[in-house]
Amino acid sequence: MDGNATYVRDSGELASDIPTETMFELFDPQKNYSSAKLTYTWDLGNGEVIQGTEPVVRYHYSTSGNYTLRLKVGVDVTKYAPAITGVYSMDVQVLDAIKHIELRGPSDYEVSQNTSLAFHVDGSPPMWVCWRFLPNCEPDPMGGCTLTMLYENTLRLNHTFTSTGVHCLDISVRNDISKLQSSFSLYVRRSNNPHKLFILSCAAILVATFSFITVIACRPLHHSRSQIAASSNAVFLKNQDSDGQSAIRLNFSSVERGEKEPLLSQHGTQYCS
Incomplete structure (x- = not known):
């Protein structure tokens, strides 16, 4: 349900800032106190004391906490007999x-x-x-x-x-x-x-x-090597040595920019029998 519903259990749990009603019930099956005058003194345990002739008290606790509710009941049977006093107490827990x-x-x-x-x-x-x-x-x-x-x-x-x-x-x-x-x-x-x-x-x-x-x-080093290789000419020479055997020598000659030289240079007789 919407809103809040507050109820009191037998354990004595109460809600703060919620009106509470407590009743004292006299058990007198033989009617011994039917004509007696009773007075009630309620000590709520928070410094507040309520006195009256009714067995019902209405009050509320403003803050949560643990309290002891005490009730002192005075009974005047006759005007000649001394008053009878009974004290009752109950621990209550007040919750928000x-x-x-x-x-x-x-x-x-x-x-x-x-x-x-x-x-x-x-x-x-x-x-x-x-x-x-x-x-x-x-x-x-x-x-x-x-x-x-x-x-x-x-x-x-x-x-x-x-x-x-x-x-x-x-x-x-x-x-x-x-x-x-x-x-x-x-x-x-x-x-x-x-x-x-x-x-x-x-x-x-x-x-x-x-x-x-x-x-x-x-990568400048690799780039320079590529340029050097591109600007060089390979000259293949086949000459006859002194023993009559042929040998191939590989020479590299640098070519300046702008000069042209054939890739294969022939010197003397290339093939000898």
Whole structure:
């Protein structure tokens, strides 16, 4: 149900700032005190004392904590007999009722990103929390919720939205004295960086291009050798040695720029029999 419902259990747990009514019931089956006058002195344990002739007292505790409620009952049977006094006490625990759930943070998020949501619950822990996300706020009567035990006043949820639009978050929180249900509307938008992949691809291409230019610029030695080889002429000479056997010698001669010399120079008789 919406709002908070506060109730008192037999264990003596009460809610702070909630009107409370306590009644004293006299058990007198033989009617011995039917004509007696009774007085009641209520000590609430917080410094407040209430006196009266009614067996009912109405009060409330402003702050949570542990208190001892004491009742002193005075009975005047006759004007000649001394008054009879009875003292009764009970320990009570006063808890804070759950009155509000607050979302601390933005109400709009991005799709496909791990989102952290923080909520403040102003009740006395421990509390049982049951929550579920509804895409596009469509009701799901058959769907369940995730149950979590909360030992503090801050609830943190991690969720990744898979679609854009308005989503709803239903939260139900209860402790020993109260229960509160609430719903939050969350707007999910597209990512602010739709071209992130394109930018990364362009950056990779630029890095590869610069690397290639750097490698080319750092090879002057190999480039010079290529030029020297291109500007040299090979001269093949076949001469006859003194033993009558032929030998081939390979000589290199540099050619200045602008000069021309045949690749194969012939000197003397090339073939001898």
